[in-house]
Structures are given as structure tokens and as C-alpha cells.
Amino acid sequence: xxxxxxxxxxxxxxxxxxxxxxxxxxxxxxxxxxxxxxxxxxxxxxxxxxxxxxxxxxxxxxxxxxxxxxxxxxxxxxxxxxxxxxxxxxxxxxxxxxxxxxxxxxxxxxxxxxxxxxxxxxxxxxxxxxxxxxxxxxxxxxxxxxxxxxxxxxxxxxxxxxxxxxxxxxxxxxxxxxxx
Numbered sequence: 001x002x003x004x005x006x007x008x009x010x011x012x013x014x015x016x017x018x019x020x021x022x023x024x025x026x027x028x029x030x031x032x033x034x035x036x037x038x039x040x041x042x043x044x045x046x047x048x049x050x051x052x053x054x055x056x057x058x059x060x061x062x063x064x065x066x067x068x069x070x071x072x073x074x075x076x077x078x079x080x081x082x083x084x085x086x087x088x089x090x091x092x093x094x095x096x097x098x099x100x101x102x103x104x105x106x107x108x109x110x111x112x113x114x115x116x117x118x119x120x121x122x123x124x125x126x127x128x129x130x131x132x133x134x135x136x137x138x139x140x141x142x143x144x145x146x147x148x149x150x151x152x153x154x155x156x157x158x159x160x161x162x163x164x165x166x167x168x169x170x171x172x173x174x175x176x177x178x179x180x
Contacts, residue, residue, distance in 0.1 A: 002083055002104065006155055006167040017172075018157045020084040024145050024165055025061055026077040026109075027088070028154030030054040031161045047088050055114045062148035063165070065108065067140055072108060073148055080107040081143060081169050085127050087159075092127020096137060102173030103139045110134035144168045 001017050008014040034050035041049070060075045082094035082105045097105035112134045120130050129137060146166040147153050153165045
């Protein structure tokens with residue numbers, strides 16, 4: 001599972017645990033839009049509409065993502081920190097994610113446009129790696145994500161909008177025991 005420290009929507013520093021995926025950028029904006037849609041639309045239509053609207057309107061943000069052995073800075077639409085492979089109603093964003101290996105799968109989606117998103121939708125649905133120069137995959141146990149230019153960047157955690165960057169994430173291995 002993952003542990004995060006972040007700036008909560010009430011502007012206070014907070015911390016939480018998550019099981020699947022936390023992301024910054026476009027994913028958080030899509031969740032905010034989805035939360036405002038009527039429930040009778042259903043999850044598939046709501047997510048699809050929220051993603052399309054967000055891609056069309058989202059202004060790319062500059063971020064810094066780093067730990068002791070990794071540094072990335074650049075313009076992005078989404079940075080995903082995953083333990084599970086899927087999010088957003090069946091998008092296989094992190095094909096190399098492993099729930100039991102003690103590491104996050106980090107997916108950086110850089111300066112990608114609407115056309116590129118649609119071209120790669122089938123690949124995302126089938127949970128395969130995207131082969132695009134603006135998409136990067138990494139593995140890590142810890143990561144810090146901040147805005148590179150002081151703009152607010154939203155955070156989504158397991159389908160819920162929780163706040164803005166900065167955010168620190170740590171992968172906690174073997175912290176929950178399941179009975180079988």
C-alpha cells in the first residue's frame with residue numbers, strides 16, 4: 001500500500017494511505033468534473049465524458065518529481081503513482097505495477113495532446129505500455145512531486161480529489177495481512 005503526505009483541500013498538510021493509484025494533474029481534474037455529473041449517467045459515461053472534457057480544457061503543468069536516485073522536471077498532463085494496474089473505469093495505465101513487490105510504478109504522461117490520447121486509447125484499455133516519446137515509466141519506493149512554477153496541481157487518490165501538491169509518497173510493503 002502507499003502512504004502520502006500532501007496539502008489537503010482545506011490548505012492543511014495531511015496524510016493518508018491508498019491501495020491502488022494516486023495521480024497529479026489531469027486525473028485529478030477529471031475526478032472533479034466527474035463528481036459534479038449526475039449519478040444516473042453511470043461510471044463508464046461519466047468517466048469518459050470527464051476525461052474528454054479534461055483533455056480538451058486542461059492546461060499542462062510543470063512539475064518536479066524526484067527521490068534520492070531519480071529526478072524529472074517538465075510539462076505534463078498526468079503523473080501516476082500506482083500499485084495497481086488499472087484506474088478510471090478500466091484504463092490500464094500501469095502495466096508493470098505489482099501489488100507485492102514493494103515499489104510504485106511511476107507513469108509520466110508529458111506533453112500529450114487529444115489526438116495522441118485517442119490514438120492510444122486501445123493500448124490503455126488493454127493495459128500495454130504506451131510507446132510515445134512523451135510517456136515514461138519508472139519504478140521507485142518513494143517519490144516527491146511538486147509544482148515547478150508555483151501553480152496549484154490537483155491530486156486524485158483512488159477516485160477521490162484530495163488536494164494539491166506538494167506530495168510525498170512512500171510504498172509500504174507487507175503492511176496489511178489478508179486472511180484466506
